[in-house]
Amino acid sequence: MAGRRVECLWKRHVMEQLKQRDRVQRQAFEEIIHQYNRLLEKSDLQVVFSEHLHTEKYEQQNRHDLSPVLEGGRSDSLQQEMAQMRIKHQEELTELHKKRGELAQSVIELNNQIQQKDKEIQSNEAKMQDYQQQISHLEGECRDLRNSLADLERANQTLRDEYDALQITFSALEEKLRKTTEDNQELVTRWMAEKAQEANKLNAENEKDSRRRQAKLQKELADAAKEPLPIEPDDDIEVLPEDAGKGAGGAGETSPSRPRSRTPRRVSQPLPPAAGLLDSISNIFIRRSVNSFGSSTESAEVPSACADVRVPSTALHVFDAHDGEVNAVRFSPGSRLLATGGMDRRVKLWEVVSGRCEPKGALTGSNAGITSIEFDSTGSSLLAASNDFASRIWTVDDFRLRHTLTGHSGKVLSARFLLDNTRIVSGSYDRTLKLWDLRSKVCMKTVFAGSSCNDIVCTEQCVMSGHFDKKVRFWDIRSESIVHELELLGRVTSLDLNHDRTELLSCSRDDLVKIIDLRCNAVRQTFNAQGFKCGSDFTRVTFSPDGSYVAAGSADGVLYIWNVLTGKLDKTLDKGHSSAINSVSWSPSGTFVASVEKGSKAVLWSDM
Helix, strand or coil: CHHHHHHHHHHHHHHHHHHHHHHHHHHHHHHHHHHHHHHHHHHHHHHHHHHHHHHHHHHHHHHHHHCCCCCHHHHHHHHHHHHHHHHHHHHHHHHHHHHHHHHHHHHHHHHHHHHHHHHHHHHHHHHHHHHHHHHHHHHHHHHHHHHHHHHHHHHHHHHHHHHHHHHHHHHHHHHHHHHHHHHHHHHHHHHHHHHHHHHHHHHHHHHHHHHHHHHHHHHHHHHHHHCCCCCCHHHHHHHCCCHHHHHHHCCCCCCCHHHHHHHHHHHHCCHHHHHHHHHHHHHHHHHHCCCCCCCCHHHCCCCCCCCCCCCCCEEEEEEECCCCCEEEEEECCCCCEEEEEECCCCEEEEEEECCEEEEEEEECCCCCCEEEEEECCCCCEEEEEECCCEEEEEECCCCEEEEEEECCCCCEEEEEECCCCCEEEEEECCCEEEEEECCCCEEEEEEECCCCEEEEEECCCEEEEEECCCEEEEEECCCCEEEEEEECCCCEEEEEECCCCCEEEEEECCCEEEEEECCCCEEEEEECCCCCCCCCCCCCCEECCCCCEEEEECCCCCEEEEECCCCCEEEEECCCCCCCEEEEEECCCCCCEEEEECCCEEEEEECC
8 A cells, every 4th residue: 555655646746747847848938939920920921912012013014014105104103112112021021030030049048948947857856866765765764763762662661660660679678678787786786795794704703713713722721831741751852952951960959840841841832733723724814815716815926037038049830820810929827838819709728849839729708809818827717808898717727718807898908917816907998997806706996097008017006007198007006096107109009017027118109119117117228120110009019037038029020039138139030920910928938939910820939
């Protein structure tokens, strides 16, 4: 039906165009045809008139021949009339020729106009065809757009219905979350109250036990002081050999003097049990201070300086550590294990055996890339910070995730154990530092630093943090206040402490590595080198175990080692990495150095 309708419209359009063309052309030539007909009529009249004149002339000649005498006078007048008529007719003929020429010129001009109009008509017809094609194409596009609009309206309606359903579901889940949060808060409150009650009960029992032990001890001491016991000579010689001379010289002493000599001797003997009892009491408190991983506070000691530090010279083992960028590397306190953390959300453990790193296992549970890792002082637990706004703690022996500490609103860039291994400090991109208690698994303190925290190191009561605003801040844990600020020339990317915790190593984006003396809070040494360039805002540098050397990785994949005593560059190692070095770690034994890069490789260095 649509095709027939288009065909009828086309025929009707052609007929209208032909009629229009007929009207236009007839109007243009109608005057010419009229004039041409008049000329034909005049030419016919002229022929008739000339024939009539010829006939009259012939008749006049005959008359003249027949009556030359009679009509002699009349012929002159007739000749005059004929001459006038001839002149008149000649003028009329000249005028007609003139008009004929004008009309011929008009015909030529009109023919030219007709040709021009024909050309215009042809061009207009071509344009009309093009326009007709464009109209057909646009009509097709309009149909397609109408269909697309209908599809979009249907899809929009479907999405609107889905959105309404999701909104209802979201409201229900939000209400459920609110109730769950309230229940959780109530449970936490009850749990904390029960823990406080249990702690109070335990403290009361310990105090009762301590009082009972002390009373028992005092009773034993009183009984021992009152009871006269005979003293054997062997015991006298064994316990107080100096009394033997007195006994030999004092043979005439009376019997009351012997109890006096035995009484001090009896009193002095129970002292070791009393000392053992006090030790057991102190052990009770020590056991109470043991962290959740079985390491006591006595183990959190300042590491001693390594006596045998080897400056690396050879890449012993180059291996693919992770699927993607490797951000962190750290040796365990015993130098037996090496841990690496990368953007593949895993922490991998490697066992260093005969100059090679053999895979031992992987610690999983993080939802984003790992930014920093650290072992506790016993090497039994590992702490890792990640980009999913959390810090996590695993036990190394069984690879189990023990704690997940959430609370930051930005990616956690560094996390460190305090010396007692029961608390950690984390620094985040959200410009805050948080102190966590692993025994209660809660955030004890939150400190606003004012700038993104890139790295952290800790002493017993002080936390040092390096920030994006080029400052190193020194925090007092007890007062939550800044003790001191030190501004460098570039964004701080890394911090590290030497073995006796008197010097702070810093690296910044101005391509300078500096040693800060913590006793006077001033820069003591500055290291730089031709070609050394800090590769990122999170490039980690390290002290050697004895604090005599500094190792740092460059953006060109070269490992730089400076001598702290001379202040000069000791070695550059460039045969191992193919991209920027992110982190460096020196083993506590001083034998190995490990480095990781923005690629997927890790390198184990030594002088073997």
